[in-house]
Amino acid sequence: xxxxxxxxxxxxxxxxxxxxxxxxxxxxxxxxxxxxxxxxxxxxxxxxxxxxxxxxxxxxxxxxxxxxxxxxxxxxxxxxxxxxxxxxxxxxxxxxxxxxxxxxxxxxxxxxxxxxxxxxxxxxxxxxxxxxxxxxxxxxxxxxxxxxxxxxxxxxxxxxxxxxxxxxxxxxxxxxxxxxxxxxxxxxxxxxxxxxxxxxxxxxxxxxxxxxxxxxxxxxxxxxx
Numbered sequence: 001x002x003x004x005x006x007x008x009x010x011x012x013x014x015x016x017x018x019x020x021x022x023x024x025x026x027x028x029x030x031x032x033x034x035x036x037x038x039x040x041x042x043x044x045x046x047x048x049x050x051x052x053x054x055x056x057x058x059x060x061x062x063x064x065x066x067x068x069x070x071x072x073x074x075x076x077x078x079x080x081x082x083x084x085x086x087x088x089x090x091x092x093x094x095x096x097x098x099x100x101x102x103x104x105x106x107x108x109x110x111x112x113x114x115x116x117x118x119x120x121x122x123x124x125x126x127x128x129x130x131x132x133x134x135x136x137x138x139x140x141x142x143x144x145x146x147x148x149x150x151x152x153x154x155x156x157x158x159x160x161x162x163x164x165x166x167x168x169x170x171x172x173x174x175x176x177x178x179x180x181x182x183x184x185x186x187x188x189x190x191x192x193x194x195x196x197x198x199x200x201x202x203x204x205x206x207x208x209x210x211x212x213x214x215x216x217x218x219x220x221x222x223x224x225x
Contacts, residue, residue, distance in 0.1 A: 001025040002120055003045065007037030007063065008052035008079070013102070017050065020109045021116065034063035041067055046074050047123070048097075048116060053080040053087050061087065064094055075119050079108075097122070157181050 004026050008014040011032055018028040029046075031037035041049065049067060053060035060078060067073055075097035080087045088099035097119045102108045143150060149166035153159050159180050167173055170185065177184065 001027060002047040002116075004028045004048050004050060004116070005031065005037060005040055005044075005046045006050040006052075007031045007034060008050070009033070010052070013052075016109060017112060020113055024113055024117070026116070034060075034066075037063065038066055038070075041073070042070055045072075048074050048120060049076045050112070050116070051076050051078055051096075053078065053084055053091075061090055061094065064091055064096060068095055075123050077112075077115060077119060079112075151177070151182065153182065159184075 002025075004021065006014045006017060006028055008017075008030065009032055011030065014028075014030045014032075018030065021028050028050075029040060029044075031040050037049070037051070040046075051060050051064060051067070060080070064076055064078065067076060076091075076095075078088055078091035078096045078099040079102060080091075080099060081102050085101070088101070091099055098115050100108060100112050100115050143161075143163050146163065147165055149169040150163045151159050151166055152161040159177050159182065162172070162174060162177055166177075170177075172184075
């Protein structure tokens, strides 16, 4: 269920939109003026705004700009009449997520729910991608700054990345180590049983670590598959 805000001077139209969207489980609040809509948006958290161009006192494009200036502004779907398609184009240029045309035959009420679903889906995917990018940035910071030496291999156990601590502990530079297998670190002091246990641990958990002499720990990670 999404929390929606409709800014529309035609309250009867907004009520019909509310009934249509309620069938999808969405909740729709209504603001009859742009000022009231901006106040609601500043005070409450909404997943999406439906903005009518004919809102009184201020035109829809001005309200669109003002709403987008608010922190964490949700996506906005512009609603305009058939004679104001240029407004829809301007709204998209200003950053509106999409638009819907109010027609005289009622197709608007069939189209609006599908447009809103599509915009909400896009917004969900965008947030998920941003969350992933943030996690990747954090992981990269840890990788670069952790005191533990880390090497990462591809599924064929060829080394594809090392962190600075790995170079400090082993003395190997990135150029020297990339493309080799972890066997390059073999000291000759371990028997076959040691390496068998190592690979069993990697296959089970995807990683393995060992102390490299007295210099520090080395952790090896290998992707699944």
